[in-house]
Amino acid sequence: MKTQFVVLDFETANEDIASICQIGLAIFENQNYVYGWCALVNPEDYFSGMNINIHGITEAQVASEPKFPNVYDQLSGIIAGNIVVSHTHFDRVALKQVCAKYGLAVPECKWLDSARVVRRCWPEHFAQSGYGLQNVAAFHGINYTAHNALEDARCAGEVLLRAIAHSGLSVNDWLDRAKQSINLEHDSQKAVHRDGNSEGVLFGEVLVFTGALSEPRQYCADRAADAGCRVDDGVTKHTTILVVGNQDIRVLAGRTKSSKHLKAEALIAKGQALRIITERDFLEITTPQ
DSSP, rough: OOOOEEEEEESSSSSTTTEEEEEEEEEEEEEEEEEEEEEEEEEESOOOOHHHHOOOOOOOHHHHHHHHHHHHHHHHHHHTTTTEEEESHHHHHHHHHHHHHHHOOOOOOEEEHHHHOOOHHHHHHSSSSSHHHHHHHHHHHHOTTTTTTHHHHHHHHHHHHHHHHHOOOOHHHHHHHHTOOOOOOOOOSSOOOBBBOOTTTTEEEEEEESOOSSHHHHHHHHHHTTTTTTTTTSOTTTTOOEEOOOOHHHHHTSSOOOOOHHHHHHOOOOOOOOOEHHHHHHHHTTTTO
């Protein structure tokens, strides 16, 4: 089973970001959190009262813990060659600084900032502000203990999974997307508007896609239009069908739903004639007879 991505989080003893006193690593495989590693570290530095108030770790607690060079091999062995996620660039810089402090090589890996992912995946909520991990976790209903390195890492990974499911972009796609403008018309869920074939069996239906589809979204949009559906980018009072990607349902496992899915359910509750179906059923009903 191949590691999909690793999430890294550090807690520090003071204002110096090289003063790492706790390491948390969360490993995700096949859309699941599978393993976590957490270690206290003696930073060989003083502890500020402000930092202690944030994470609760004291100098006495780490006095007999290993120093960073003693855990370096284990850390490097996990992250080297992998996609490494951190929420904001803080942890990436902290790793660079602590390696410089001890004369160690920075492990080679591909970095992905989950805060940048959040700002691009849900720009209506987080484009300019509010994309701190606690706020984003509350938005998605993710329960975790803030400022514990492993819990922060796990939470950031869960947020990334939701972004993958919501956008239809893979973690590798997000490596590129996170470097681009927030307002870029990137999302494969966009730019799929189609007018329906008036002779199609589903003419009059207004269809929207959400989540990761097994087939290319452009292909699915063309297929829906051929069957008579008007294809829209977002759920509105005119939507009659929402197609939820099969992978989306499997990944989320009932823990949360995309914003389109939630909006569709709200409209149904208000009496709108809107049907939510799986991609599998969509492909079946649009198969020519």
